[in-house]
Each structure stands twice: as structure tokens, then as C-alpha cells.
Amino acid sequence: MQKDLLRLESEARQRLSGVSSLAELEEIRRKYLGKKGSVTQLLKSLGSVAPEERPALGQAINDLKNRVAAEADAVMLRLEAEAERMRLEAERLDITLPGRGPMQGRRHPLTRIMDEIKSIFIGLGFQIAEGPEVETDRYNFEALNIPSDHPARDTQDSFYISDSVLLRTHTSPVQIHCMEDGEPPFRFIMPGRTYRRDAVTSRHSPIFHQVEGLVIDRDVTFTDLKGILTVFSRQMFGQDTRMRFRPDFFPFTEPSAEIAVSCFVCKGKGCRLCSGSGWLEILGAGMVHPKVIANVGHDPEKWQGFAFGMGVERIALLKYGIDDIRHFFEGDLRFLNQF
Numbered sequence: 089m090q091k092d093l094l095r096l097e098s099e100a101r102q103r104l105s106g107v108s109s110l111a112e113l114e115e116i117r118r119k120y121l122g123k124k125g126s127v128t129q130l131l132k133s134l135g136s137v138a139p140e141e142r143p144a145l146g147q148a149i150n151d152l153k154n155r156v157a158a159e160a161d162a163v164m165l166r167l168e169a170e171a172e173r174m175r176l177e178a179e180r181l182d183i184t185l186p187g188r189g190p191m192q193g194r195r196h197p198l199t200r201i202m203d204e205i206k207s208i209f210i211g212l213g214f215q216i217a218e219g220p221e222v223e224t225d226r227y228n229f230e231a232l233n234i235p236s237d238h239p240a241r242d243t244q245d246s247f248y249i250s251d252s253v254l255l256r257t258h259t260s261p262v263q264i265h266c267m268e269d270g271e272p273p274f275r276f277i278m279p280g281r282t283y284r285r286d287a288v289t290s291r292h293s294p295i296f297h298q299v300e301g302l303v304i305d306r307d308v309t310f311t312d313l314k315g316i317l318t319v320f321s322r323q324m325f326g327q328d329t330r331m332r333f334r335p336d337f338f339p340f341t342e343p344s345a346e347i348a349v350s351c352f353v354c355k356g357k358g359c360r361l362c363s364g365s366g367w368l369e370i371l372g373a374g375m376v377h378p379k380v381i382a383n384v385g386h387d388p389e390k391w392q393g394f395a396f397g398m399g400v401e402r403i404a405l406l407k408y409g410i411d412d413i414r415h416f417f418e419g420d421l422r423f424l425n426q427f
């Protein structure tokens with residue numbers, strides 16, 4: 089019997105020494121120390137031993153049981169320590185690595201130009217107004233003196249939602265909202281997004297941005313228009329900027345002018361940016377047509393004014409020397425990060 093005990097203990101120790109997981113350890117515990125385990129079976133078999141041998145043998149089996157249990161506990165501590173070490177190793181931080189800073193956002197180049205335009209006009213006493221991008225025929229055309237046979241109404245040019253509802257083709261309808269909603273005098277700029285059915289090319293996009301301006305007051309003349317736009321152009325393009333006014337036609341202004349500024353790159357000598365002309369066309373403007381003032385319920389005998397509009401993309405292309413309008417809408421960080 090003593091020999092059996094020695095053999096059992098040596099076998100249990102041998103197996104415990106090779107254990108590599110807690111599951112395996114539990115398996116061995118069950119095999120030797122569990123209710124049906126080998127050591128427990130030995131204790132149960134004491135009944136068949138001669139009474140005088142029982143105490144000594146019982147003591148020996150209990151000692152064996154305690155030693156195997158102690159050994160199993162030691163193995164368990166070793167496995168747990170090993171698991172903890174692996175966990176710490178996995179979570180180890182290399183504090184010598186260079187840090188990863190947060191990505192810094194930037195204002196979009198169109199937003200920058202728009203903000204620049206706004207701040208110049210705010211400095212000249214203008215308020216900022218906004219209007220809906222989905223407009224009715226009346227606001228986009230009718231009230232602006234654009235008759236129903238005007239080419240601007242061509243469905244080729246406009247995104248119609250229904251017969252009389254469309255995406256605004258310019259920011260001019262905001263003029264109508266402003267004039268309807270209050271009493272003159274008015275001094276507004278109206279920045280916003282506009283839509284036309286243009287194919288996407290390096291020069292055209294079906295979505296683009298305009299800034300519209302409107303001044304309505306008593307005794308406003310074309311000289312006031314020239315004065316305001318000259319101040320604006322010099323702040324935007326440089327104090328030595330010269331202005332060129334040429335007659336143009338818009339249904340909602342009379343007289344109307346197309347306005348160019350002297351090229352800020354070549355100062356008028358002629359270069360690639362201005363296609364050799366020395367001038368950059370940036371604005372359309374004119375005295376508000378008396379019909380438009382009457383259309384919104386004000387007296388054109390009493391109130392006069394001027395309006396102007398500019399394309400934000402065009403100004404951004406010129407100012408930043410960009411050759412393709414599509415860059416503004418593609419969201420390519422290699423482009424946007426340059427601003």
C-alpha cells in the first residue's frame with residue numbers, strides 16, 4: 089500500500105509539473121482530489137484494511153492529499169502570475185514613440201473667401217441676410233423683372249422641382265425677401281449657394297456660390313455704387329486696384345454694369361491669370377430697376393438703390409491661382425490642407 093501511495097504521488101506531481109492552463113489544472117485536481125478521484129478512492133478503501141493499520145495509513149493518505157493539493161495551488165499561482173504578465177506585456181506602452189496629435193481642421197477656401205467678403209461689407213455697414221435655396225418662380229424670376237420668355241428661365245438652365253418651384257439660380261431672390269420683410273432703407277449682403285444645370289467642367293459646376301448685395305435708400309446714385317464697390321475691391325485685391333465699368337444687361341437693374349478689377353498679379357500689364365487683358369471680371373451690378381422696387385410694395389419715386397452680385401468660386405480661383413473649380417467640391421485633403 090505504501091508503495092502505491094508513493095507511485096500515485098510521484099505520478100500526480102509529474103502531471104502537475106507539465107500543466108500549462110487552468111483548465112488542465114482543474115482536470116488533474118478532479119482526477120486525484122475530486123469526489124471520484126484516486127486519492128479519495130484510497131481513503132474510501134481504508135475499510136478493507138486491517139484495523140490496526142488504519143490510523144497510520146489514513147494519516148499517510150491525508151498527508152499525500154495535502155501535499156498534492158498544495159502543489160496544485162502552487163501551480164495555480166504560477167499560471168495566474170503568467171497570465172498577468174502576458175496581459176501587462178500586451179498593454180505595454182512605448183512612451184518613447186512620438187505623439188499623434190489631433191487632426192486640425194481648416195476653413196474651406198470658399199468659406200475663407202466668403203468670410204473675407206462678409207467682413208469687408210460688415211465694415212461698410214451692411215447686414216447679412218440669407219434666404220431659402222428652394223424658391224418659387226415669383227422670387228427667383230417674376231419679382232426680379234425676369235419675364236416668362238427670358239432665356240434664364242429655360243429648363244435647360246434651372247433645376248425645377250415642380251412647374252413653379254425650383255432650386256434658386258442666383259442669390260437675387262433674397263433681395264426680394266429682404267425688401268418684402270421690412271421698410272427701407274436696406275443695406276444687405278446675401279451670401280449663399282446657387283444651382284444651375286451646368287455640366288461639370290474645370291470652369292463650371294451645377295452648385296456654386298454667390299454673394300449678392302443690395303442698398304436701398306433715398307437719393308442713391310450710380311456714384312454710390314461705384315464708391316462702395318471700389319472700396320470693396322481695394323480691400324479684397326489690394327489698394328492699388330483700378331476699376332473698369334462696362335455696360336451690361338440684367339433684367340432687375342437699369343442701368344447695369346459688368347465690373348472688372350485690374351489684374352492683381354500683373355497690375356494690368358497682361359499675364360496668364362487675366363488672359364493677357366490686364367483685367368479680371370468679378371462683379372455684375374446696377375441700379376435696382378424701379379419695377380423691382382414696385383413689385384415688393386415700395387415707392388420707386390421715393391426709394392432708389394443698387395444691387396451687385398459676385399461669384400465666390402471665381403474670386404477664389406483668381407485669388408488662390410487655382411485652375412479647376414472641381415477642386416473646391418472633391419474634398420481632397422491634399423488640396424484643402426494647402427489653405
Ligand SMILES: [Zn+2]
Nearest residue numbers: 351354359362
Ligand atoms: Zn494679369
